[in-house]
Amino acid sequence: xxxxxxxxxxxxxxxxxxxxxxxxxxxxxxxxxxxxxxxxxxxxxxxxxxxxxxxxxxxxxxxxxxxxxxxxxxxxxxxxxxxxxxxxxxxxxxxxxxxxxxxxxxxxxxxxxxxxxxxxxxxxxxxxxxxxxxxxxxxxxxxxxxxxxxxxxxxxxxxxxxxxxxxxxxxxxxxxxxxxxxxxxxxxxxxxxxxxxxxxxxxxxxxxxxxxxxxx
Amino acid sequence: xxxxxxxxxxxxxxxxxxxxxxxxxxxxxxxxxxxxxxxxxxxxxxxxxxxxxxxxxxxxxxxxxxxxxxxxxxxxxxxxxxxxxxxxxxxxxxxxxxxxxxxxxxxxxxxxxxxxxxxxxxxxxxx
Numbered sequence: 551x552x553x554x555x556x557x558x559x560x561x562x563x564x565x566x567x568x569x570x571x572x573x574x575x576x577x578x579x580x581x582x583x584x585x586x587x588x589x590x591x592x593x594x595x596x597x598x599x600x601x602x603x604x605x606x607x608x609x610x611x612x613x614x615x616x617x618x619x620x621x622x623x624x625x626x627x628x629x630x631x632x633x634x635x636x637x638x639x640x641x642x643x644x645x646x647x648x649x650x651x652x653x654x655x656x657x658x659x660x661x662x663x664x665x666x667x668x669x670x671x672x673x674x675x676x677x678x679x680x681x682x683x684x685x686x687x688x689x690x691x692x693x694x695x696x697x698x699x700x701x702x703x704x705x706x707x708x709x710x711x712x713x714x715x716x717x718x719x720x721x722x723x724x725x726x727x728x729x730x731x732x733x734x735x736x737x738x739x740x741x742x743x744x745x746x747x748x749x750x751x752x753x754x755x756x757x758x759x760x761x762x763x764x765x766x
Numbered sequence: 767x768x769x770x771x772x773x774x775x776x777x778x779x780x781x782x783x784x785x786x787x788x789x790x791x792x793x794x795x796x797x798x799x800x801x802x803x804x805x806x807x808x809x810x811x812x813x814x815x816x817x818x819x820x821x822x823x824x825x826x827x828x829x830x831x832x833x834x835x836x837x838x839x840x841x842x843x844x845x846x847x848x849x850x851x852x853x854x855x856x857x858x859x860x861x862x863x864x865x866x867x868x869x870x871x872x873x874x875x876x877x878x879x880x881x882x883x884x885x886x887x888x889x890x891x892x893x
Contacts (some may be wrong), residue, residue: 564851659779
């Protein structure tokens with residue numbers, strides 16, 4: 551029987567090692583590689599062509615959400631399931647829009663994780679019931695004309711523009727999180743994505759670029 | 767020969783099970799758990815299990831629940847070494863009433879270096 555070839559991407563080496571042990575003990579799964587961040591995941595995915603990638607959301611440098619989009623562009627058949635500590639709506643929706651087949655919380659039991667991964671390989675959505683409910687709510691909101699997120703010319707989503715606007719006024723990540731009622735980790739992910747999309751490396755440069763392009 | 771008897775406690779199922787996979791594969795360690803960090807009677811249950819070391823795997827290295835639990839364990843079981851690891855940090859932190867040399871971020875090496883075999887701990891508790 552051909553085993554499903556899995557690539558693990560998570561910056562926590564200890565957690566990744568244990569997860570590899572859990573997956574490797576399965577007769578139908580084989581861990582063929584590991585990555586420490588989104589960029590390494592992209593490089594290894596292109597090299598190893600895994601059937602399935604289990605990807606952490608919060609990683610340094612290129613994060614999981616961004617990596618999903620990049621990997622799906624070159625390997626559209628690869629199934630990607632996100633794994634994270636918190637189920638932030640923003641990141642959940644962005645991951646799914648970028649092509650993730652699932653979004654699971656690290657609270658999940660390993661047995662349930664394995665069932666979800668096998669389901670994802672059959673084309674099912676690997677979503678915990680709570681997160682599935684949030685996706686349904688968002689779908690209903692959008693279909694009522696609630697307004698899909700508009701992207702600016704630079705490709706920033708509406709939420710990213712809000713974060714950038716706050717950051718340009720000198721707000722810290724904590725202040726932005728409080729103002730927009732999102733988690734600190736979500737803010738950090740948005741900032742990373744904003745810097746990547748504007749092709750700058752600091753918040754200051756992002757603020758300058760944003761003002762120059764009339765984004766804020 | 768007696769081995770370190772390690773109690774594993776975690777905040778998130780998958781994190782705990784990942785740590786369990788690593789620790790169970792190690793023949794030089796006896797593993798108890800994983801237990802959940804928000805269980806009410808951890809210290810009482812430790813009386814029965816008599817671990818020589820505790821690994822606490824939490825979401826955040828500075829979480830209040832992990833800090834409180836560490837403090838309770840060290841106070842009630844001064845010969846037990848507590849090793850903390852967290853999803854938001856890639857280092858291990860060691861808590862003990864004894865002075866211990868600094869270790870790297872290898873969990874198994876840390877356990878081998880800092881946690882006594884179970885029988886030595888039992889003898890210390892009986893004194």
